[in-house]
Amino acid sequence: MGAILFLVLAVLTVVSALTVVLHPNPVKSALALVVTLFVLAVIFVLLDAHMIAALQIIVYAGAIMVLFLFVIMLLNLQNDDPDRGRRRLVLRGFAWAGGLVLAIELALLVRGAPVGTPGAAPAGYGGAAAVAKSLYTDFLLPFELTSILLLVAVVGAVVLAQRQRRPTIS
Amino acid sequence: MELIAVGIAGVKALLVLLMVLSLSAMLLWVERKGSALIQDRIGANRANIFGVLPFNLGFVNTLIADPLKLLTKEDMVPAGADKFLHFLAPFLAVFPVLVTFAAVPFGDQLVIGDTVINLQVADLDIGILYVLAMSSLAVYGVVLGGWASNSRWALLGGIRGSAQMISYEIAMGLALIGAVMAFGTLDLQAIARAQGYHFFGVIPAWGIIYQPLGFLIFLIAGIAETKRVPFDLPEGESELIAGFFTEYSGMKQAAFMLSDFAESVVVAGLATTLFFGAWQVPFLFREGFHFPGGVVVAVPHLLVVALQFVSFIVKVFALCVFQILVRWTLPRYRYDQVMDLGWKYLLPLALANMLVTGVVIVLLG
Amino acid sequence: MIVPTEWVLMLSAVLFSIGVVGVLVRRNVIVIFMAIELMLNAVNLTFVAFARSRGAVDGQVVVFFVMTVAAAEAAVGLAIIIASFRNRTTVNADELALLRG
DSSP states (O other): OHHHHHHHHHHHHHHHHHHHHHOSOHHHHHHHHHHHHHHHHHHHHHTTOHHHHHHIIIIIIIIIHHHHHHHHHHHTOOOOOOOOSHHHHHHHHHHHHHHHHHHHHHHHHHHTSOOOOOOOOOTTTTSHHHHHHHHHHTTHHHHHHHHHHHHHHHHHHHHHHSOOOOOOOO | OHHHHHHHHHHHHHHHHHHHHHHHHHHHHHHHHHHHHHTTSOOSOOOOSTTOOSSOOSHIIIIIIHHHHHHHSOOOOOTTSOHHHHHHHHHHHHHHHHHHGGGOOOSSEEEETTEEEESSSOOOTTHHHHHHHHHHHTHHHHHHHHHTTTOHHHHHHHHHHHHHHHHHHHHHHHHHHHHHHHHTOSOHHHHHHHTOSEETTTEEOOHHHHOHHHHHHHHHHHHHHTTOTTSOGGGOTTTSTTGGGTTOOTHHHHHHHHHHHHHHHHHHHHHHHHHSOTTOOTTBOSSEEEOTTSOEEEOOHHHHHHHHHHHHHHHHHHHHHHHHHHHHHSOOOOHHHHHHIIIIIIHHHHHHHHHHHHHHHHHHO | OOOOHHHHHHHHHHHHHHHHHHHHHOOBHHHHHHHHHHHHHHHHHHHHHHHHHHTOTHHHHHHHHHHHHHHHHHHHHHHHHHHHHHHHOOOBTTTOOTTOO
8 A cells, every 4th residue: 555655656756856857947847846845755754754754845845945936036037948959969868868877777776775675663753752862862963063054054145145235435 | 444534534624624714704704894893984785685684794795795706707817927827826825724724633532432533634743843834835825926927016925925924934933842842742632632731720721821922923923924914015905906916816816815814714723722722621621521619510522522612613713803803903014124023033032932941841840 | 554665765766867867958057956956855765765664763864964954055056046147147057157267
């Protein structure tokens, strides 16, 4: 039952991921990415990672993608120009071939992984308490460093996106 | 049997959906007549069915004539607008709001024979996170509605609206953390049940006693999230015509208005669950009333369930009416004032609330 | 509901490859960014799958950090794009070639 549900979700994910990469309109690409993130969150729930699924929607689908849409709207981006020129098409073909080779390689790598079907999850697995416990004890240093990273990112984003003030002549 | 469980869940979901939709419809009427009362005028009272009604309180107007009008209006898509996005935006506005109610409990439990039915559509152990996740998805309806209309006012309203929503989401989430710390769990049904006992046997242990400041911050942030006055610059009626849903007509406009009222109901529902004891009736336990004097009144199970459900609806309705009162009393905030309030005042206050709550919890053990 | 871990890992491999192709093929800088986010999410999926397989939540904590770093990176990256757009009004990666030798 879980396997069938996962197959349906996997197909949805791949279709929306392909839309992100292929669609010429950046707004539709962004929306397709939102759908991908949402379906991934559902897959996380299927894998008993409830807290991470909620965080995925709050942080990724609810904040980061809104930021993307803001920037696209701010810059008023229209559809991308279609590709012209033989060189460009050949390069594209190489890129797709490379991607296919990568996918096959990764799939073969994964086949050899020593994981079977997982057993029943331990009690409280994936809930907020379990993740928080591990986060604040084993991973305390990365946690503090991440908070500094976020502060740096906020300051950096504000400074970079500011309008240049004209120098005043005093 | 699995099928019975699925059937019960379906019935609950339908019930909750009907509840939210009917509350929204009632609120529409309360808003029109209430605003008329506050502004010392009569309000809508003309439409009636074959002149039958002796006195007209505007029911037919609001609940029958207006929806019919919106249903039968021509659906226009502005020239140059992206058709797909224009069609999608109302759905994205309505869907997250209606889905949020899946985690809100509307009763304790219903015992039929051997089966115990938990009166909550989905008993999630991360209930509050789910609610926050769905409210953060509500931004897309606004953003896309503004962008897809290919119109200056709509774009302005859309950008203002989404900036406002994501700013106040933070304050809302942090205010909720205080309540989560006080109750020690993210599960909404567990929080509702934890508010069942009484201090000194008399005062019900509702969340507002633990977190008065948290409730205030949550209410203000919630009203800002729903884009109602005094935070309704995104749809500033005297400035941007209708803001981000200027270019929508007919059912799509009805969908946006429904999302407005349904969001109001969601904020009220959350506030009720966390700060006002959800479905708890003071002194009512599963077997009956246990009054302070020692008086015990046994109450049959179905009556208990009905009383709890009614108490939930009454509390949600009261908070919604409060929001309506606020709407028709206060003037509109300017945009920079809205941003200042969200980032410079509510956010530090919510953090301070979290700090004080944490300290108190550690001190009291 | 139990999902065979291998299937999840395969999905993650496919998503990662789609992201790589996206970075290579598209010229709109913002879409390239979105493809990078896709790759990050594929990695997140791998971590969650392995965490479930081992029954330990450490994998989920790493996902938490990956999400945070992705958020920071997206914010700064988009700010850079906005800043460079002011000068050259283009988001075409082919035309943003001032540093080319």
